[in-house]
Amino acid sequence: MPKETFFNLPVEKRERVIEAAIDEFAAHPFHKARVTAIAEQAGIAMGSFYQYFEDKKDLFKYLIELIMEKKLSYINRDIVENRDKYGFFQLLREAYLSGIRFAKDNPSLVPIGMMLASDKELYREIYGEHEDKGVDFFRRLLEHGIEQGTVDPVIDPAFIAKMLMGMTYSLTDFIIEDGKVDLEDMGVIDQMLYFVENGIKKRDN
Amino acid sequence: MPKETFFNLPVEKRERVIEAAIDEFAAHPFHKARVTAIAEQAGIAMGSFYQYFEDKKDLFKYLIELIMEKKLSYINRDIVENRDKYGFFQLLREAYLSGIRFAKDNPSLVPIGMMLASDKELYREIYGEHEDKGVDFFRRLLEHGIEQGTVDPVIDPAFIAKMLMGMTYSLTDFIIEDGKVDLEDMGVIDQMLYFVENGIKKRDN
Amino acid sequence: MPKETFFNLPVEKRERVIEAAIDEFAAHPFHKARVTAIAEQAGIAMGSFYQYFEDKKDLFKYLIELIMEKKLSYINRDIVENRDKYGFFQLLREAYLSGIRFAKDNPSLVPIGMMLASDKELYREIYGEHEDKGVDFFRRLLEHGIEQGTVDPVIDPAFIAKMLMGMTYSLTDFIIEDGKVDLEDMGVIDQMLYFVENGIKKRDN
Amino acid sequence: MPKETFFNLPVEKRERVIEAAIDEFAAHPFHKARVTAIAEQAGIAMGSFYQYFEDKKDLFKYLIELIMEKKLSYINRDIVENRDKYGFFQLLREAYLSGIRFAKDNPSLVPIGMMLASDKELYREIYGEHEDKGVDFFRRLLEHGIEQGTVDPVIDPAFIAKMLMGMTYSLTDFIIEDGKVDLEDMGVIDQMLYFVENGIKKRDN
DNA sequence: GATGAATGAGGTTTCATTCAT
DNA sequence: AATGAATGAAACCTCATTCAT
Numbered sequence: 001m002p003k004e005t006f007f008n009l010p011v012e013k014r015e016r017v018i019e020a021a022i023d024e025f026a027a028h029p030f031h032k033a034r035v036t037a038i039a040e041q042a043g044i045a046m047g048s049f050y051q052y053f054e055d056k057k058d059l060f061k062y063l064i065e066l067i068m069e070k071k072l073s074y075i076n077r078d079i080v081e082n083r084d085k086y087g088f089f090q091l092l093r094e095a096y097l098s099g100i101r102f103a104k105d106n107p108s109l110v111p112i113g114m115m116l117a118s119d120k121e122l123y124r125e126i127y128g129e130h131e132d133k134g135v136d137f138f139r140r141l142l143e144h145g146i147e148q149g150t151v152d153p154v155i156d157p158a159f160i161a162k163m164l165m166g167m168t169y170s171l172t173d174f175i176i177e178d179g180k181v182d183l184e185d186m187g188v189i190d191q192m193l194y195f196v197e198n199g200i201k202k203r204d205n
Numbered sequence: 206m207p208k209e210t211f212f213n214l215p216v217e218k219r220e221r222v223i224e225a226a227i228d229e230f231a232a233h234p235f236h237k238a239r240v241t242a243i244a245e246q247a248g249i250a251m252g253s254f255y256q257y258f259e260d261k262k263d264l265f266k267y268l269i270e271l272i273m274e275k276k277l278s279y280i281n282r283d284i285v286e287n288r289d290k291y292g293f294f295q296l297l298r299e300a301y302l303s304g305i306r307f308a309k310d311n312p313s314l315v316p317i318g319m320m321l322a323s324d325k326e327l328y329r330e331i332y333g334e335h336e337d338k339g340v341d342f343f344r345r346l347l348e349h350g351i352e353q354g355t356v357d358p359v360i361d362p363a364f365i366a367k368m369l370m371g372m373t374y375s376l377t378d379f380i381i382e383d384g385k386v387d388l389e390d391m392g393v394i395d396q397m398l399y400f401v402e403n404g405i406k407k408r409d410n
Numbered sequence: 411m412p413k414e415t416f417f418n419l420p421v422e423k424r425e426r427v428i429e430a431a432i433d434e435f436a437a438h439p440f441h442k443a444r445v446t447a448i449a450e451q452a453g454i455a456m457g458s459f460y461q462y463f464e465d466k467k468d469l470f471k472y473l474i475e476l477i478m479e480k481k482l483s484y485i486n487r488d489i490v491e492n493r494d495k496y497g498f499f500q501l502l503r504e505a506y507l508s509g510i511r512f513a514k515d516n517p518s519l520v521p522i523g524m525m526l527a528s529d530k531e532l533y534r535e536i537y538g539e540h541e542d543k544g545v546d547f548f549r550r551l552l553e554h555g556i557e558q559g560t561v562d563p564v565i566d567p568a569f570i571a572k573m574l575m576g577m578t579y580s581l582t583d584f585i586i587e588d589g590k591v592d593l594e595d596m597g598v599i600d601q602m603l604y605f606v607e608n609g610i611k612k613r614d615n
Numbered sequence: 616m617p618k619e620t621f622f623n624l625p626v627e628k629r630e631r632v633i634e635a636a637i638d639e640f641a642a643h644p645f646h647k648a649r650v651t652a653i654a655e656q657a658g659i660a661m662g663s664f665y666q667y668f669e670d671k672k673d674l675f676k677y678l679i680e681l682i683m684e685k686k687l688s689y690i691n692r693d694i695v696e697n698r699d700k701y702g703f704f705q706l707l708r709e710a711y712l713s714g715i716r717f718a719k720d721n722p723s724l725v726p727i728g729m730m731l732a733s734d735k736e737l738y739r740e741i742y743g744e745h746e747d748k749g750v751d752f753f754r755r756l757l758e759h760g761i762e763q764g765t766v767d768p769v770i771d772p773a774f775i776a777k778m779l780m781g782m783t784y785s786l787t788d789f790i791i792e793d794g795k796v797d798l799e800d801m802g803v804i805d806q807m808l809y810f811v812e813n814g815i816k817k818r819d820n
Numbered sequence: 821g822a823t824g825a826a827t828g829a830g831g832t833t834t835c836a837t838t839c840a841t
Numbered sequence: 842a843a844t845g846a847a848t849g850a851a852a853c854c855t856c857a858t859t860c861a862t
Contacts, residue, residue, distance in 0.1 A: 005821070029324050031236045035857060045823040050858065111325070118323030119234050120316065159379065159396055166375025170367045191364055199404030210846065240832065250848045255833065415825065439734050441646045445853065455827045460854065521735065528733030529644050530726070569806055572785045580781025584774065601774055609814030620842070650836060660844040665837065 002062050006052035017042040017052065021063055026108040029115050030060060030122055061126050064116060067109050068133070074098040074105075088145030089197050092164075095141070096171065096189050103172040110172050117169070138164045142200075152202045160200060167192070207267050211257035222247040222257065223271070226264055231313040234320050235265060235327055266331050269321060272314045273338075279303040279310075293350030294402050297369075300346070301376065301394050308377040315377050322374070343369045347405075357407045365405060372397070412472050416462035427452040427462065428476070431469055436518040439525050440470060440532055471536050474526060477519045478543075484508040484515075498555030499607050502574075505551070506581065506599050513582040520582050527579070548574045552610075562612045570610060577602070617677050621667035632657040632667070636678055641723040644730050645675060645737055676741050679731060682724050683748070689713040689720075703760030704812050707779075710756070711786065711804050718787040725787050732784070753779040757815075767817045775815060782807070 006014065020042035024033045035056050039049045053059040075098045079086060086094070103110050116123055117132075138161035145151030171192060211219065225247035229238045240261050244254045258264040280303045284291060291299075308315050321328055322337075343366035350356030376397060416424065430452035434443045445466050449459045463469040485508045489496060496504070513520050526533055527542075548571035555561030581602060621629065635657035639648045650671050654664045668674040690713045694701060701709070718725050731738055732747075753776035760766030786807060 008821090028326065029234055029236060031234060032326075034855090036855095046825085046858085047823050047860085048821080051821065056857070114323050118319050121233065121237075155396055155400070156392070159393060160400065162375045162379050163372045163397070163400065166371035166373070166378075167368045168371070169374070170371025173371075174364065174367050187361070188364060191361060192368070195360070195365065195368065195404040197404075198406075199400040199402075201403075213846085239830090241830090251833085252835080252848050252850095253846075255835095256846065256848095261832075418825085438736065439644055439646060441644060442736075444851090446851090456854085457827050457829095457856080458825075460856095461825065461827095465854075524733050528729050531643065531647075565810070566802070566806060569789065569803060570810065572789050573782045573807070573810065576781035576783070576785025576788075577778045578781070579784070580777045583781075584777050597771070598774060601770060602778065605770070605775065605778065605814040607814075608816075609810040609812075611813075623842090649834090651834095661837085661846085662839085662844050663842080666842065666844095671836070 002053050002058065003051065009052070013042075013044070017044065018063070018066065021059055022108055022112065025060065025063065025112045025115070030056075030119060057125065063112065064126065067106075067113060070106065070109070071099075071102050074102040083144075088141065088148060088150040089193060089201070091141055091144075092196065093189065093193055095137075096168070096192055099168060099172060100175055100189060103175045107176045110176050114169065114173070132165065134168065135161045135165045137161075150202055152200050155200055164196070167196075207258050207263065208256065214257070218247075218249075222249065223268070226268055227313055227317065230265065230268060230317045230320070235261075235324060262330065268317065269331065272311075272318060275311065275314065276304075276307050279307040288349075293346065293353060293355040294398060294406070296346060296349075297401065298394065298398050300342075301373070301397055304373060304377060305380055305394060308380045312381040315381050319374065319378070337370065339373065340366050340370045343367075355407055357405050360405055369401070372401075412463050412468065413461065419462070423452075423454075427454065427459075428473070431473055432518055432522065435470065435473060435522045435525070440466075440529060467535065473522065474536065477516075477523060480516065480519065481509075481512050484512040493554075498551065498558060498560040499603060499611070501551055501554075502606065503599065503603050505547075506578070506602055509578060509582060510585055510599060513585045517586040520586050524579065524583070542575065544578065545571050545575045548572075560612055562610050565610055574606070577606075617668050617673065618666065624667070628657075628659070632659065633678070633681065636674055637723055637727065640675065640678065640727045640730070645671075645734060672740065678727065679741065682721075682728060685721065685724070686714075686717050689717040698759075703756065703763060703765040704808060704816070706756055706759075707811065708804065708808050710752075711783070711807055714783060714787060715790055715804060718790045722791045725791050729784065729788070747780065749783065750776045750780045752776075765817055767815050770815055779811070782811075 006017075009017075017038070020038045020040075023041065024038045027033075033056070035049060036046065038059075039046050049059075053062070076094055079091065079094050083091065116126070135158075139157045142151055142155070142157035142161055142164075146153045146155075146157065171188070174188070211222075214222075222243070225243045225245075228246065229243045232238075238261070240254060241251065243264075244251050254264075258267070281299055284296065284299045288296065321331070340363075344362045347356055347360070347362035347366055347369075351358050351360075351362065376393070379393070416427075419427075427448070430448045430450075433451065434448045437443075443466070445459055446456065448469075449456050459469075463472070486504055489501065489504045493501065526536070545568075549567050552561055552565070552567040552571055552574075556563050556565075556567065581598070584598070621632075624632075632653070635653045635655075638656065639653045642648075648671070650664060651661065653674075654661050664674075668677070691709055694706065694709050698706065731741070750773075754772045757766055757770070757772035757776055757779075761768045761770075761772065786803070789803070
């Protein structure tokens with residue numbers, strides 16, 4: 001967690017630091033990202049950096065938090081609050097939609113999350129032994145869907161959740177690497193849902 | 206590519222080096238992996254390392270090659286050679302099966318591949334601008350399936366291939382982190398296929 | 411060019427670094443001179459060195475610059491500014507005189523210049539393909555002398571300039587290795603001039 | 616001094632080694648010249664190198680010896696043997712001539728000599744505290760000339776010898792860097808002699 | 821609180837030389 | 842005698858972090 005000093009900073013400066021950090025971590029894996037580069041780009045002194053943050057990891061942790069927060073903010077509030085009124089696939093659609101919107105608006109945040117996901121050592125240092133939050137989210141969604149009777153009860157929610165997570169990573173990756181996808185053209189999302197829906201929906205026979 | 210020296214080494218020593226390298230790269234991302242640690246664990250002098258390899262990246266590249274090779278070796282020869290006799294989902298099943306077998310036999314190799322996948326900078330240095338080979342493989346499989354009439358022609362092979370790749374990463378990850386999956390219990394694979402098959406198979410109506 | 415940091419240093423420290431560098435480069439050719447030794451002798455940490463200079467070559471370049479500057483400072487300003495009032499041999503005498511004074515005051519700087527002159531690879535890295543400045547200087551002096559009518563027009567200025575340069579190296583070398591020459595005893599200079607003057611002056615018949 | 620083994624080598628091989636060494640030392644200053652490169656280019660094993668020579672310096676010393684020898688071989692035998700029949704300037708002319716011929720025939724040997732001359736540390740390790748042989752040679756020639764009455768007795772032979780040596784370095788340098796000089800066109804030598812002769816010849820008044 | 825220099829551990833790489841076959 | 846791998850001591854350089862003002 002950043003030190004108090006950081007939060008006492010004028011917003012404008014705070015944002016410069018965050019942005020610089022994002023740029024650096026988006027471009028390089030954690031251990032190659034340089035604190036110096038961040039300070040430089042943010043226009044603050046090296047010493048200041050350590051007045052704001054415990055160390056490099058501290059900043060990184062905070063960044064991850066921010067990213068999560070931002071990601072959540074993309075989810076339709078109404079849906080979150082009235083979760084029960086919606087069917088599983090509608091919820092899933094919404095989840096994907098928000099994911100895509102997020103990725104399109106914040107292309108540089110995506111690789112940071114990816115990189116954390118792939119550096120288990122770092123991940124553990126940050127999250128301890130907690131399960132992946134995304135997987136967890138999908139698992140609960142699936143369980144909910146099974147209860148509702150929209151998802152095939154035959155499937156193992158934990159496992160399928162993991163699959164959905166993997167697809168999500170690929171999806172966002174696809175979005176940001178492939179400039180042409182845009183919100184108007186919802187083909188991608190529809191294909192995704194078509195796939196998943198056919199894949200796990202409850203069939204009546 | 207390692208230098209000749211390396212290939213002239215007694216097999217036993219060569220293996221010690223490779224193993225040490227695998228251990229190091231499995232435990233740490235590329236830039237945190239230490240050449241010194243590898244040399245030490247392999248029981249060779251620092252200088253020797255550089256008699257075998259151009260540099261750290263050279264070893265890493267070679268490792269990736271070995272991993273790919275090994276992975277391929279898990280694929281049922283018969284299937285590869287008589288690809289046309291099998292339906293898409295049979296082929297897919299085989300692909301997943303081999304992937305699982307590989308992951309179970311070589312749990313430490315998996316994270317190395319993951320890590321490469323997530324460090325784009327490194328990836329490009331190694332593969333240039335080539336597309337991900339795994340995605341490519343799935344894409345061709347899908348196109349083949351569409352031609353055969355077993356895969357729904359509505360889908361975009363490039364996109365779905367990407368999804369399948371993401372699922373594969375998650376699948377292998379699932380396997381190695383979750384000790385309990387074993388080959389006898391093929392539940393995981395079956396679920397996976399159930400999901401995918403329902404998801405994209407050609408329907409007659 | 412050293413970094414800003416270096417120029418912000420307290421003079422006393424800056425000088426310690428420069429002196430240490432001079433000692434090291436005077437004692438060893440470029441590739442044998444050790445950054446560590448310089449840092450040690452200057453009483454700074456290794457890391458600091460790289461906060462001041464890009465790398466070893468950067469420091470060396472700067473050193474050469476300093477040496478050139480210092481050498482120039484030995485030249486009688488009056489003469490430089492009123493060049494036309496003096497005859498060629500007077501100018502030459504002045505050039506030699508200043509060279510000697512410089513060499514006597516800074517015996518350790520001389521070998522550094524020499525060493526650069528003899529390492530063509532290094533020289534090119536530092537100066538590019540430029541011609542030797544010293545030779546150039548002599549050439550212009552000679553051309554001037556020919557125009558003035560004091561230098562024999564028969565000679566090839568480019569070639570003789572090269573010879574004068576060689577003599578200059580030897581001269582300075584002679585001075586520093588042979589402790590006994592001193593300014594009071596101007597015999598050396600006089601011999602030199604006697605030689606050169608007789609050698610190339612314009613004769614009337 | 617190379618070991619016996621070296622001299623027992625088939626001439627052809629011996630020459631390959633020498634040539635490789637020349638190439639390497641001509642291209643790089645002593646401490647940057649690599650034994651490995653020499654062995655490689657000569658087509659011998661690293662181990663063999665150390666069967667032939669004590670170490671890098673041993674080879675280098677030997678090389679210098681060879682170069683000296685070769686240089687001497689360019690001097691007109693007749694002149695050496697009947698030194699007394701020739702006047703000083705004739706001898707000097709001959710010395711320069713042979714120097715030029717040598718430089719033109721062996722352009723790669725010249726920089727090796729230069730480099731030695733400029734690395735005092737190395738020089739001392741090789742020659743001990745002995746005076747420069749070239750300077751010595753010129754000094755004796757000058758003394759001889761004074762006795763003969765052809766050289767102005769006013770000059771200090773030791774000093775002028777040093778100057779002549781410096782000019783010689785520059786001369787050879789001029790020759791090898793400037794492709795166009797050739798033996799037919801003896802202009803260079805003539806200028807040189809014109810310069811020196813006028814410079815120090817005994818005048819009758 | 822801000823600054824930016826200072827620190828030094830640590831990492832990669834090079835290469836002369838030795839060793840074992 | 843020939844080979845070529847083995848060795849390990851340096852060397853250079855980087856960078857997170859601390860310090861002093």
